[in-house]
Amino acid sequence: MSASTALGRGDLPDAWDSGDAAGIDPEHDRRVEELKPAGAGVAAFYDRAARGIAGAPDLAELKERHTRLLGRERGIVTGRLAGLPELSPEERRQSGRALNLIKRWLTELEAARRSALEREQESRSAQGLDVTLPGRKPWIGHRHVLAQIQEELLDLFHGLGYSVYVSPEVESDDYNFGKLNFPPDHPARDAHDTYWVDGGLLLRTHTSPGWVRAMEERQPPLRLVFPGRVFRAEQVDASHMDQFHQVDGLFVDRDVSMADLKATLNTFARSIYGRAVRTRLVPVYFPFVEPGAQLDVACVICDGSGRVRDARCPVCKGGGWIELLGAGMVHPNVFRAVGYDPEAVTGFAFGMGLERIAMMRWGIPEIRLFLENDLRFLNQF
């Protein structure tokens, strides 16, 4: 081996010898023997280098030693390999083989020693960790129960081709009543206890003014839903709130009939209460529809029997049915009010309350809970 490639034990610190190379490499002695033909110095160098790797006390020192041996710029072995081209072909062949073996074996040893040290370090750092202790937990947000119901309804109607239309909460008498065929001085207005705003406006008592605005803006065919907050001037108690939420729907086209209405409402009822739900459509009066209808569902508590354990069902009050929503065919006067020709188009509309659906679904006894925002309530949803 020439000067530029010569290696010897003296190239490395004496202290390295304390390492137990055979402990991590059962082949160690054989490998040292194998190197001897390339020179006793080479074999001795390898022996000390291997012991140095095996005995590296920690990851930092291992890295240090590895760099010293195999570092890209200043590693001893790397340097010797770089000197190979200067040698005669014969020397190059012999030294080259030895150096490459050393490089390969040391790389293997370093990897083995490194994983052993890492394991050691990891188990040291995990010592005393009680995995049963609670974690550092971030907060979780909950969607409001009414938002969930509204989203469910809008998703359903979206699937049936209905887009959302948002209209003002503060309205004029004309849009809340007049154009919806509530004649002035008509007793039907008595059912809508109205909050009046200074200056003659009012807080809408239903979301139906939205139909009027939408129809004034657009031409049929229309398929829209109108979600939003509505107001009634009522004393608040367990079952009355002066603010609550509705979703109205409207479908206007050349020939829309009660058969279309029934299919739509039943699809809705099945989606909310399951495919087996029993429904009935009965006549009812609203000024803005003719014919008018109400969809009832069989009481979910008593299954329509009206009795629970030999007593009158508290939810349907013994009737076996629960009002789910109001509906009907849009009144010709409403069409006239928005400039539609009632002979040219027909349409149906429906409206429902979110609170009612939520109260029935979860057995919520108090309507006031919805706007109280008690986290113990909100966070159950």
Place this chain on the structure above:
Amino acid sequence: MKLPLSWLREWVEVDATAEAIADALTRRGLYVAGIETHGASHPGVVVARVLDVARHPNADRLSLCRVDSGHGELRVVCGAPNVRAGMIVPLATVGAVLPGGMVIQKSRIRGEESQGMLCSARELELSDDHEGIVDLERLLAASGDGAAAPGLGVPLDDVLGPPETVIEVEVPFNRPDGLGIVGLAREVKAAFAGRWTKAAVERLAAHPKLRDDFDLTLEAAEGCPRYIAVAVRGLAAAPSPAWLVRRLESMGQRSINAIVDLTNLVLFEFGQPVHAFDLAKLAGPAIRVRRARARERLVTLDGKERALDPEVLVIADRDRPVAIAGVMGGAASEVTATTTELLLEVAWFDPRRVRRGSRALELSTEASKRYERGVDPEIGPAAAARFLALLKEIMPGAAVGASRERRANMPAPRTIALRASRITRLVGHAFSAREAAGHLAAFEFPTRKSGGDALHVTVPSWRPDVGIEDDLVEEVARAWGYDRIPEAPLETRGVHAERTVRERRNERARAAMLARGFSEAWTSSLVSRDEAVATAALLDGAPPRLLALANPMNPGGAVLRPNPIAGLLRAVAHNLRQGMETVRLFEIGAGYVARDGALPDEPALLAAVAVGPRFAHAHDAAQQAMDFADAKGVWEAWLDEMRVDTPSWRTYSAAGWKPGASAEVAIGTSRIGWAGTLGRQLLRAWDIEVPEVHLFVVRLDAMPPIEAARSGVNLPGRFPPVRRDLAFFVPEAVTHEQLASALRGAAGERLVSLELFDVYAGHGTPEHMKGLAYALRFQHPERTLTEAEIQTIQDRMTAAAAKTLGARLRER
């Protein structure tokens, strides 16, 4: 409206159960709210007299009674304190079954034999009274049935009447006919293809014989197209018969006296209010139907003196008003038990006129409720005849005296053309004109064919709600049955749904707050004026243009909120009071701001509040109360998720915030929101006593649309970025935002990120300065930047910061 079955059966022959009738009415639009049974049956309970009362030898509280059961004398042990000799009582004889199911047996009570039981009202299910046994004389006197004491041994049920089944109908506003037994009977008749009873046919056709000699003038005929006045003389005080008392009781109406009871009976039966004046108290005697004159006053039957105005239609005698037309009679002409002659009024008033009077006087009665909705203008004579016939039954001496009917401008019967094709089109099922006519006939609508598929339909006088063709479509549909309407296949018909920009924006805003661990609140739109003013001041120095309610229910809901802050603070206060230590809530909702000459502005706002520690759980030093920076980090992350790329945070101050701890957020020059920590004084107004409440408010309408926020994509660079750190000293007043924006501006596009990693003061910091240190990353998309290039950029940044802000590079 209550519908007692026995009364219904007096009018129609129908062979159906109460349940079937209720179901049929509901399916025809007269919604039945419930069926109730009034009274109970009491087999084996008889009328008895207590002969004498002795102390029970073995019990202080019991007595030993000798009782005449009408069929012999019995010994009964009784525990009631009110039992006394001579009392008429209900006696449950051996074998009697009480409504609760108890069977009476012969027994020994404390050693004494008892051959029956004296009953309390509760035991008989007459009322909840369990204080003592029923005093039958007093009970019957109270119900107006003062006739001779019931005979001993008579079954109690014969005295009290059999139990009554009452169907409670929710009559819709448009069906005044449903407010009379006759109208409901007509619906039942149609539903079961039944027929009127013989008595019903006679009663409906009856017409009183009038003499046309009473002094009656319709001065305001537009408000009163029909008035029948009938004087009746020869009245003698007589009690209402038991059947009348029972009938009114089943309607929830107590007995007053025979005459008044009869007016009530006719009201309920025909839906036609009738009134009886004491004729002796009418000046003239004459009746003038006219508008009230200014400053006229009337004491009504309820004892209240009412100021009248010309909007109010009144019934006057020769001199002054004696009743408010269609609403309530006057106290001065009220009939009493001693009235010997009366004047019967059966009138038809214009619904709008009655409604105005009722509203002007804020007085709503059974009569006004019916007139407002529309009484049958043709039923008057039958109602008058019925009243007079019954009066004569009760007071055989009664004789019709002066009387007269006047009519003016009576509504003419309406005729409406109905096309079978219209029914088919609206209902979605094919109808022929013939079928339609059949259904309408069941409701007594006369029809006539008028060529093609059309019918001429005459609307009966009792159906003022039917005015147009589509109303008849509903009549046909409900007669046929909504149940039979088919379900059409759902079709798109070329209309597809779209999610609006607003929906998508709100949904993302909501999801982004939920992801930060905030729960969604829905709070009241109505707040107090103080709350509105205080919260508006947080966001804008100027006083808010509030919308106040004209008729608030309480001061806490006097105005519409300008923003959702007050509701969230109420929620914070509520939850803290309930013992929670953390409140993280947000709301997406409208504020309301008045505008001149237009509907109010309803800006979409997002507001969020945070109180409490950083983590839902942590038991180490990481757990700290949220401070300004924690909160701001949340708001920044939210803005990031809303794709607001470079929001600028600027110092901002307004009343209500903790001094120095509030900021505004802007995109370019447009302000989109506010954030900060609230001041103690503001919080005290909501009784919130925690040190820090963080608030964030965003004007969602001012946010850039999510779609437009980013155009195209930046391809990730293949050449690794170079990181450099720069630390500056800047004058204390210079903000991070100022320095960062100066640095960014000077750096140009090779600077891909700039992140603050340290703020320091103290050792080594020049006086009145502070240190800010930034980690910079430079990158070129197509090659590795050279050291020299980076240095040039850095120099440019340093120079700009020095020039505009007096920043000095901190030497290492």
